[in-house]
Amino acid sequence: MRGKPRAVSEESVIKMDEATRPLTFNNYDYEEERILITPRGPDPVLLGIRGESPSIVLKAFRMLEVGEPIERWVIFRTNQGTDAHLAHRLVRELKPHMPAIIRGYVSSPPTMIHGGHVIFRLSDGSGEVDCAAYWPSGRLAKVASLLWPGDLVEVAGGVKLGPGGRLTLNVEKLRIIKLARKAIAMNPHCPACGKRMKSMGANKGFRCPKCGFRDPGARKVLVEVPREVKPGLYLPPPRSQRHLTKPLRRYGLEKYGCPGPPKGEWFWPRPPTLA
Numbered sequence: 483m484r485g486k487p488r489a490v491s492e493e494s495v496i497k498m499d500e501a502t503r504p505l506t507f508n509n510y511d512y513e514e515e516r517i518l519i520t521p522r523g524p525d526p527v528l529l530g531i532r533g534e535s536p537s538i539v540l541k542a543f544r545m546l547e548v549g550e551p552i553e554r555w556v557i558f559r560t561n562q563g564t565d566a567h568l569a570h571r572l573v574r575e576l577k578p579h580m581p582a583i584i585r586g587y588v589s590s591p592p593t594m595i596h597g598g599h600v601i602f603r604l605s606d607g608s609g610e611v612d613c614a615a616y617w618p619s620g621r622l623a624k625v626a627s628l629l630w631p632g633d634l635v636e637v638a639g640g641v642k643l644g645p646g647g648r649l650t651l652n653v654e655k656l657r658i659i660k661l662a663r664k665a666i667a668m669n670p671h672c673p674a675c676g677k678r679m680k681s682m683g684a685n686k687g688f689r690c691p692k693c694g695f696r697d698p699g700a701r702k703v704l705v706e707v708p709r710e711v712k713p714g715l716y717l718p719p720p721r722s723q724r725h726l727t728k729p730l731r732r733y734g735l736e737k738y739g740c741p742g743p744p745k746g747e748w749f750w751p752r753p754p755t756l757a
């Protein structure tokens with residue numbers, strides 16, 4: 483079956499996901515209606531299920547309808563879905579290829595570049611770095627586009643060298659800790675009739691289009707606008723998550739220390755010497 487599409491029933495993957503959540507994760511992408519446990523390329527692997535314990539991944543595996551011969555299976559203990567690659571860093575410590583978590587303040591309004599990617603600057607007192615949320619990250623890029631200077635955030639991801647030798651942090655995770663108040667400069671209202679006035683040119687004041695009132699000394703006024711984003715943790719959809727990224731479903735299920743040798747079945751078939 484190598485090089486052919488995997489014969490794993492989509493319906494059974496969804497049923498398995500529903501029956502075993504949150505103890506298994508990244509089985510299925512509900513947005514794109516796509517199986518995530520099977521390899522996409524010409525891979526000799528049938529499938530891989532990620533979960534919290536040997537018993538739950540075996541139970542999940544046995545719920546699947548697989549229309550091709552299964553030669554063998556084994557349960558691995560891995561660091562997938564643990565954020566093991568991420569550590570808190572200061573901006574001034576960043577180097578290309580370094581994964582990092584940076585806590586700091588958004589220091590520029592986000593801009594959208596070609597392809598729908600969102601870039602904003604982050605400052606932590608030790609330096610400033612460009613942060614990029616890429617379009618395939620879906621909601622994450624949308625949320626990043628709604629950030630505003632002064633927002634306190636934690637951004638996690640890998641660092642790469644951008645154009646002009648600038649370091650860019652590819653946003654894999656965004657935690658909004660505290661939102662700043664957002665005010666934008668707007669034309670003042672007319673004191674005579676209440677209509678919003680129009681500019682008469684740079685530093686030439688404003689005039690009212692309705693009643694004709696002019697004020698050469700008037701300035702723009704700051705108006706507070708509501709924020710369209712809430713504090714919280716934002717991740718890309720499972721299909722765009724890296725293997726090591728801890729998915730939302732795993733928060734609160736973290737395990738520490740060494741669990742010792744596995745109990746129960748963890749591979750099949752048993753080699754003759756162990757039979």
Ligand SMILES: [Zn+2]
Nearest residue numbers: 672675690693
């Ligand atoms: Zn007026």
